[in-house]
Amino acid sequence: MAPNPTKSKSNSAIAVEELRKLIFSGELPAGSDHLESELATRLGMSRTPVREAALTLEGQGLLEVRARKGVRILPISVRDMEEIYDVLTELESMAAADAAGQGYSVKDLKTMEKTIEDMETALAAEDRDAWAEADDRFHTELVRLGGNSRVMAIVARMADQVRRAKSVTLHMRPLPLQSNKDHRDVVDAIRAGDAARAREIHATHRAGAKDVLINLLKQNRLHML
Amino acid sequence: MAPNPTKSKSNSAIAVEELRKLIFSGELPAGSDHLESELATRLGMSRTPVREAALTLEGQGLLEVRARKGVRILPISVRDMEEIYDVLTELESMAAADAAGQGYSVKDLKTMEKTIEDMETALAAEDRDAWAEADDRFHTELVRLGGNSRVMAIVARMADQVRRAKSVTLHMRPLPLQSNKDHRDVVDAIRAGDAARAREIHATHRAGAKDVLINLLKQNRLHML
């Protein structure tokens, strides 16, 4: 059956989507406070579904519900970024090792190869946004191949939290020339079924990315994002 | 200031606590469905705070809100247990390595030593419940010493999901004679500041615990918990 266009999503679900958009677009900046009634008016619904959406997003670590002060869009400190990158490093490296152990065929790795090609194309064109988008797809596909749904969920949520900061840092940092090679090497290790090497390469890759980012933030006195 | 006894928690917060208790005690068994109105009556409040609590607990992975079918207490499959144990292994091992890198003093490790003593006492008395409780404290303290608040949060939630299954498996399994030695070795490595060894020992320890558990579940045909 084709998707039914008349089937309407609940306002609560709409509120979750819309609030996420507003947060990622920066219209609700990190650190800002917003009353439930204000958001309800903005979204054209009553407070009830907005409250429910706020609870959901609180569980996702994007905001904080504070009695009588409205919801606060959570700011991200340098320390937060370090924590998040460390978790991502650990779980993605695990996923890389797991992926290598699954005996994937060349065909299974096609999606991943495509993300690397896209990254190389973007890099040649010095299109940082396109590069970041393809890089995201690479990491998402990597954890998918790892086959642990909880790792996928956790990584997706951490990546959400980092996404806002990325728009700030992406254009400050040097072109990620090393990344593409690292990615290729990880895929090679997975294809070869070498779990230890896949893990090692990816962990090193991630640690390098973290260093670049953290130093960039500290040098530019960006304590909060 | 002493905690104010007159300050009353919101019904929504109470509902979260009570529902967690009901879930962990088994009064709301895994896989069972419950209408919002039923739970509201049971907790002596209206549907509103119960709905909000349900959303919070859904974010914690303990239940699932399904329109018109009530909330379902999530069952845990063998596959789920494998996923959870793998994540715990990875993040706790990372915490062990991080802890070893922090240069903790003997005094800083006192809390952890205490949990090991308690485990040994419990083991000598063959008191499995006391042993499990002390073991929980050991793992909690380990990730605390790791110093990554996100790891703490994730591990706590995964441990929650495992807790229900533990009551089933705890009394089936052989006395964990190896565990206490592993724990001592991890503390030794942390005290010595040997991050690689702390990580390695803990990872091996966790992998062993996982094998014992998964085999136990499979042998007893416990596909769902």
Added chain:
DNA sequence: GTATTCACTAATGTATGCATTGTCAATATT
């Protein structure tokens, strides 16, 4: 001039009733 109290206010927390909608079973149709 400063500190304390207290009432007011604004925002959340909660209950309730109605609207909406998927489910289920009874009935009709082939």
Added chain:
DNA sequence: AATATTGACAATGCATACATTAGTGAATAC
């Protein structure tokens, strides 16, 4: 007999009104 249709129902989704409470600032006591 099997399947499709329909309609009542039951449970959630949502809006609204009200209760509660923390924060604010003015008034007062020291």
